[in-house]
Amino acid sequence: MDIQISWWIVNTFGNSQAMATIAKIITFGGSKWFLMGLVAVLLIFKKTRKMAIYAAAVALLTFVLNDFVIKNIVKRDRPFVADEGLKQMCELAKYKFPTGYSMTSGHAAVTMAVAVMIMMHSWKLGIPAMIYSFLVGLSRIVLCVHFFTDVLAGFVLGTIMAIIIYFAINLILKLWKKRRSKNENNSVSVSEQA
Numbered sequence: 001m002d003i004q005i006s007w008w009i010v011n012t013f014g015n016s017q018a019m020a021t022i023a024k025i026i027t028f029g030g031s032k033w034f035l036m037g038l039v040a041v042l043l044i045f046k047k048t049r050k051m052a053i054y055a056a057a058v059a060l061l062t063f064v065l066n067d068f069v070i071k072n073i074v075k076r077d078r079p080f081v082a083d084e085g086l087k088q089m090c091e092l093a094k095y096k097f098p099t100g101y102s103m104t105s106g107h108a109a110v111t112m113a114v115a116v117m118i119m120m121h122s123w124k125l126g127i128p129a130m131i132y133s134f135l136v137g138l139s140r141i142v143l144c145v146h147f148f149t150d151v152l153a154g155f156v157l158g159t160i161m162a163i164i165i166y167f168a169i170n171l172i173l174k175l176w177k178k179r180r181s182k183n184e185n186n187s188v189s190v191s192e193q194a
Contacts (some may be wrong), residue, residue: 030133066110
Protein backbone atom coordinates (compact mmCIF):
# COMPACT_ATOMS: atom_id res chain seq x y z
CA MET A 1 0.00 0.00 0.00
CA ASP A 2 2.78 2.45 0.96
CA ILE A 3 4.56 1.83 -2.35
CA GLN A 4 1.34 2.52 -4.35
CA ILE A 5 0.70 5.75 -2.41
CA SER A 6 4.31 6.80 -2.91
CA TRP A 7 4.17 6.08 -6.65
CA TRP A 8 1.00 8.18 -6.92
CA ILE A 9 2.59 11.07 -4.96
CA VAL A 10 5.80 10.91 -7.03
CA ASN A 11 3.87 10.81 -10.32
CA THR A 12 1.55 13.64 -9.23
CA PHE A 13 4.02 15.98 -7.51
CA GLY A 14 7.43 14.84 -8.69
CA ASN A 15 8.84 12.72 -11.50
CA SER A 16 10.89 15.56 -13.03
CA GLN A 17 14.20 17.29 -12.43
CA ALA A 18 12.45 20.59 -11.52
CA MET A 19 10.07 19.02 -8.98
CA ALA A 20 12.86 16.92 -7.50
CA THR A 21 14.91 20.10 -6.96
CA ILE A 22 11.90 21.91 -5.40
CA ALA A 23 11.35 18.91 -3.10
CA LYS A 24 15.03 19.01 -2.12
CA ILE A 25 14.76 22.72 -1.23
CA ILE A 26 11.53 22.20 0.75
CA THR A 27 12.92 19.20 2.62
CA PHE A 28 15.80 21.39 3.87
CA GLY A 29 13.11 23.38 5.71
CA GLY A 30 12.58 20.39 7.98
CA SER A 31 16.24 20.14 8.96
CA LYS A 32 17.34 21.04 12.47
CA TRP A 33 19.61 23.79 11.07
CA PHE A 34 16.73 25.57 9.32
CA LEU A 35 14.47 25.26 12.36
CA MET A 36 17.20 26.56 14.69
CA GLY A 37 17.53 29.57 12.35
CA LEU A 38 13.74 30.09 12.41
CA VAL A 39 13.69 30.00 16.22
CA ALA A 40 16.61 32.47 16.31
CA VAL A 41 14.64 34.88 14.07
CA LEU A 42 11.54 34.54 16.30
CA LEU A 43 13.70 35.28 19.38
CA ILE A 44 14.71 38.67 17.94
CA PHE A 45 11.18 40.09 18.11
CA LYS A 46 9.61 40.77 21.51
CA LYS A 47 6.15 39.71 20.26
CA THR A 48 7.33 36.23 19.23
CA ARG A 49 9.98 35.59 21.93
CA LYS A 50 7.75 33.45 24.16
CA MET A 51 6.57 31.46 21.13
CA ALA A 52 10.21 30.93 20.07
CA ILE A 53 11.18 29.51 23.47
CA TYR A 54 8.25 27.07 23.37
CA ALA A 55 9.09 26.16 19.72
CA ALA A 56 12.77 25.57 20.58
CA ALA A 57 11.83 23.28 23.49
CA VAL A 58 9.39 21.22 21.42
CA ALA A 59 11.76 21.00 18.42
CA LEU A 60 14.64 19.79 20.57
CA LEU A 61 12.62 17.23 22.53
CA THR A 62 10.84 15.90 19.42
CA PHE A 63 14.16 15.55 17.59
CA VAL A 64 15.75 13.68 20.54
CA LEU A 65 12.70 11.44 21.04
CA ASN A 66 12.42 10.56 17.34
CA ASP A 67 16.08 10.15 16.42
CA PHE A 68 17.50 8.65 19.59
CA VAL A 69 14.58 6.74 21.11
CA ILE A 70 11.95 5.72 18.53
CA LYS A 71 14.38 4.86 15.72
CA ASN A 72 16.35 2.62 18.09
CA ILE A 73 13.26 0.80 19.37
CA VAL A 74 11.20 0.42 16.19
CA LYS A 75 13.46 -0.35 13.25
CA ARG A 76 12.52 -1.05 9.67
CA ASP A 77 14.54 -0.79 6.47
CA ARG A 78 14.64 2.45 4.53
CA PRO A 79 11.54 2.25 2.34
CA PHE A 80 12.68 2.50 -1.25
CA VAL A 81 15.92 0.52 -1.38
CA ALA A 82 14.28 -2.28 -3.36
CA ASP A 83 12.37 -0.03 -5.77
CA GLU A 84 14.74 1.31 -8.42
CA GLY A 85 12.07 3.49 -10.07
CA LEU A 86 11.35 5.39 -6.88
CA LYS A 87 15.02 5.52 -5.95
CA GLN A 88 15.65 7.55 -9.12
CA MET A 89 13.94 10.57 -7.51
CA CYS A 90 16.91 10.92 -5.15
CA GLU A 91 19.23 10.82 -8.16
CA LEU A 92 17.17 13.46 -10.02
CA ALA A 93 17.47 15.78 -7.02
CA LYS A 94 21.15 14.88 -6.54
CA TYR A 95 20.04 13.90 -3.05
CA LYS A 96 22.15 11.35 -1.18
CA PHE A 97 20.00 8.31 -0.60
CA PRO A 98 19.86 7.66 3.17
CA THR A 99 20.87 4.26 4.48
CA GLY A 100 20.16 2.50 7.75
CA TYR A 101 16.83 2.25 9.50
CA SER A 102 13.79 4.48 9.47
CA MET A 103 10.49 4.66 11.26
CA THR A 104 8.87 8.04 11.75
CA SER A 105 9.96 10.93 9.57
CA GLY A 106 12.00 13.23 11.80
CA HIS A 107 11.49 16.17 9.41
CA ALA A 108 7.71 15.70 9.54
CA ALA A 109 7.70 15.24 13.31
CA VAL A 110 9.80 18.29 14.16
CA THR A 111 8.14 20.67 11.67
CA MET A 112 4.67 19.59 12.81
CA ALA A 113 5.65 19.99 16.49
CA VAL A 114 6.90 23.51 15.82
CA ALA A 115 3.84 24.34 13.65
CA VAL A 116 1.37 23.15 16.32
CA MET A 117 3.28 25.09 19.00
CA ILE A 118 3.22 28.25 16.87
CA MET A 119 -0.50 27.67 16.19
CA MET A 120 -1.15 27.56 19.97
CA HIS A 121 0.35 31.05 20.24
CA SER A 122 -0.76 32.67 16.98
CA TRP A 123 -3.23 31.56 14.29
CA LYS A 124 -1.77 34.05 11.80
CA LEU A 125 1.68 32.46 12.00
CA GLY A 126 0.41 28.96 12.78
CA ILE A 127 -1.52 28.37 9.53
CA PRO A 128 1.49 29.06 7.22
CA ALA A 129 3.69 26.97 9.56
CA MET A 130 1.19 24.10 9.32
CA ILE A 131 1.05 24.31 5.50
CA TYR A 132 4.84 24.32 5.37
CA SER A 133 4.96 21.26 7.65
CA PHE A 134 2.69 19.38 5.21
CA LEU A 135 4.93 20.43 2.30
CA VAL A 136 8.01 19.15 4.15
CA GLY A 137 6.27 15.81 4.76
CA LEU A 138 5.25 15.64 1.08
CA SER A 139 8.83 16.41 0.01
CA ARG A 140 10.10 13.45 2.07
CA ILE A 141 7.78 11.15 0.11
CA VAL A 142 8.57 12.76 -3.26
CA LEU A 143 12.29 12.31 -2.58
CA CYS A 144 11.57 8.67 -1.68
CA VAL A 145 13.19 8.93 1.73
CA HIS A 146 10.11 7.85 3.70
CA PHE A 147 6.92 5.91 3.32
CA PHE A 148 3.60 7.78 3.51
CA THR A 149 2.96 6.08 6.89
CA ASP A 150 6.38 7.24 8.18
CA VAL A 151 5.42 10.84 7.42
CA LEU A 152 1.96 10.36 8.96
CA ALA A 153 3.56 8.87 12.10
CA GLY A 154 5.87 11.89 12.20
CA PHE A 155 2.91 14.29 12.06
CA VAL A 156 1.14 12.40 14.88
CA LEU A 157 4.30 12.33 17.02
CA GLY A 158 4.93 16.05 16.47
CA THR A 159 1.34 16.98 17.37
CA ILE A 160 1.38 14.88 20.57
CA MET A 161 4.76 16.30 21.63
CA ALA A 162 3.62 19.90 21.04
CA ILE A 163 0.45 19.43 23.12
CA ILE A 164 2.31 17.67 25.99
CA ILE A 165 5.14 20.22 26.11
CA TYR A 166 2.78 23.21 25.83
CA PHE A 167 0.72 22.10 28.82
CA ALA A 168 3.79 20.90 30.77
CA ILE A 169 5.55 24.28 30.41
CA ASN A 170 2.34 26.14 31.35
CA LEU A 171 1.87 23.91 34.41
CA ILE A 172 5.49 24.45 35.52
CA LEU A 173 5.13 28.24 35.08
CA LYS A 174 1.82 28.22 36.98
CA LEU A 175 3.33 26.26 39.90
CA TRP A 176 6.41 28.49 39.91
CA LYS A 177 4.27 31.70 40.01
CA LYS A 178 2.10 30.21 42.78
CA ARG A 179 5.17 29.32 44.84
CA ARG A 180 6.72 32.75 44.21
CA SER A 181 3.56 34.59 45.31
CA LYS A 182 3.34 32.33 48.41
CA ASN A 183 6.97 33.20 49.32
CA GLU A 184 6.23 36.91 48.79
CA ASN A 185 3.13 36.68 51.03
CA ASN A 186 5.18 34.88 53.72
CA SER A 187 7.92 37.55 53.62
CA VAL A 188 5.27 40.33 53.87
CA SER A 189 3.61 38.67 56.89
CA VAL A 190 7.04 38.20 58.58
CA SER A 191 7.94 41.87 58.04
CA GLU A 192 4.51 42.95 59.40
CA GLN A 193 5.04 40.86 62.55
CA ALA A 194 8.43 42.50 63.08
